[in-house]
Amino acid sequence: MVNTITIGQYVPAESIIHELDPRTKIGAVTLLIVALFLVNSFTGYGLITGFLGVAILLSGLPVRFVMRSIRPLVIIIIFTFILNIFMTPGKTLLLLGPLQVTDTGLYRGTFMSIRLVLLILATSLLTLTTSPIRLTDGVERILAPFKRVGVPAHELAMMMTIALRFIPTLLEETDRIMKAQMARGADFESGNLVGRAKNLVPLLVPLFISAFRRADELATAMEARCYRGDEGRTKLTQLVVRRVDVVALLATVAFLTGTVIWFRV
C-alpha cells in the first residue's frame, strides 16, 4: 500500500537527463519553479509544459510512471482547485446553495492546479533521474560558497543524504509494522477521524522506536569510521561540468527568460 509512493525515488537508467551534472538539474528546476510563479498566462504554462515534456521524453522514463508522482498530492490539488473556485470574488457563473462559482474563481482554480502539477512533475523528474548521492553532492557544491558566512553546507548535505537514504527504509518499516499489526486484527482503513488517529498508535510507537534505534546505530557506525564532518574530507566521485551541462543550462535559461518576459503581463 505504501509502495505506490514515488517521491524521492531514483530510477537508474542511461539517458542524457540522467547524466547531466546534478548542479545543472537543480539549477534548471529552480529556474523552472521561479518561472512558474512569474508567468501568468495559460499560453506561457503551455510552453513550460512542452519544455518539461521534452525533458521527460529525453529521460527515457515511461511518461505514465512520471505522472504517477502526482498521485500522493491529488487531494491537495483538488482542495486548492475547489477552494479557489468558491473563494474568489468575481462574476457569478453558478450558485450551489450558499456557495457561488465565479469566472475568476474557475480561472484561478485551474491555473493553480496546473501550477501545482508542473511543480510536482519538475521536482519529481529531478529526483527520479538523480541518485541521492549525486543530488546531495550537487547541493553541497552549490552551497559551498556560502560556507564563509556560516552556512554549514556539508552538514546540510549530509543530513539530506541521510534523510533521503532512510525514506525507503522507513517506508518499508511502516509497511511491515502495519502488516504485523493488521495480522493482529488492527484496522487502519475504517472508522472516523478520531478513531483512525487512535488506531495509528500501534504503528507510530514502534516506528519511532525503530527510527531512534537506527539513528543511534548510524551515529555509532559513522563515529567508528572516524567521521568528523567536512574537515579534510575528499569525494570519491568528483562532479565535472561538461559541455552538455553548459548547453542544457543555457537553453533552459534562454527558454524560461523568454517565456517569462513574453507572458509576464
Added chain:
Amino acid sequence: MAIVVKNLTYTYMKGTPLAATALHDVSFTIEDGEFVGIIGQTGSGKSTLIQHLNALIRPELGRVSVDGVDLGARKVNLRAIREKVGLVFQFPEHQVFEETVAADTAFGPRNLGLSDAAVARRVKDAIAAVGLDYEAVKGRSPYELSGGQLRLIAIAGVLAMQPRVLILDEPTAGLDPRGRDELLEKIRQMYEELGITVILVSHNMEEVARMVKRLIVMHRGRIALDGPVREIFRQAELLREIGLATPQLTQLARRLREKGLKVDETVFTVEEARVEILAALGQNQARRFGNLG
C-alpha cells in the same frame, strides 16, 4: 482446515520500471495439522507467499483459499481470516508498542471484540504457551525484557488470537544458538499441545530439518521441490544449485556412501547418524571377518 494455493502469481510495483515478479505460478495444499517448512534463499518469494495466506496481500492472479473461503473474493471478512491464520513476522519484537507485556499481548484479542474476561484469559494462556511466567512478566515494560523474551512476547501476541494456523517467518533470526534451540523447542511444543497447523519459514536447512515433516523449497518465486523432508534431501545436487545446503550430517552420510559405506543418505540428526554408521560398520566388520574366515 486446509490452505489451498493455486497458480498464484504476484508482481511488485506492477506497471513501473521497477516491477519484479515475486511469485510465479505457485500451487500447493496444506492440510489441517501439518507441520510444514518453507525454505529458500533471500528473495525467493517466501515472505510474499506467506503474506498471501492471511490476506495481507490479496491474490492478483491465481487463487488462495483458507478453509474453503476464497481470499480473492470481494467481500471477505479479513478479521476472521487473520484470526484463523496467525502470522508472526521476522523480528516480531519490532511490533510491540504497549506499556506492559499484558497490554501488548491483549492487542490482538481486543481487536476481535472479545469481553475483558475472555481477553484476560487468552493473554494468560498465550504467555504460558510461549513458556514465560505470566505473573512475573505481565506488569513489566516490554523493553525491560531480554531480546529472546521480547520475541516470545511478540509471538504470544499472535497466539492470543488463538489461530488455527501459525506461520512464523524466520523466527530465530538474530538469536544466539541457545536462544534458537529454546525457541524451536517451544514452537514444537506449541504444535503438539495446541494441535494447530504450523508453517515455519526459514533459509536454514539445519534448523528446519529437525522440526518439520514436509518441506516446500522456493527458488526465484517458484516451488522447486515439495515433499517429505527425506525425499527433499535426496535431491542434494538440485539443492546445491539453488544455493541451499543439505544438513551437515546428510552431507557426511552422502560422502561415507560414496566411499562405500552403506549408510542411509537422508539422515540428519546425530542419533540417526550414529545408529546408521554403527550398523554399516558392523556389516563391514562382519564382511571382513567373513572374508578372513
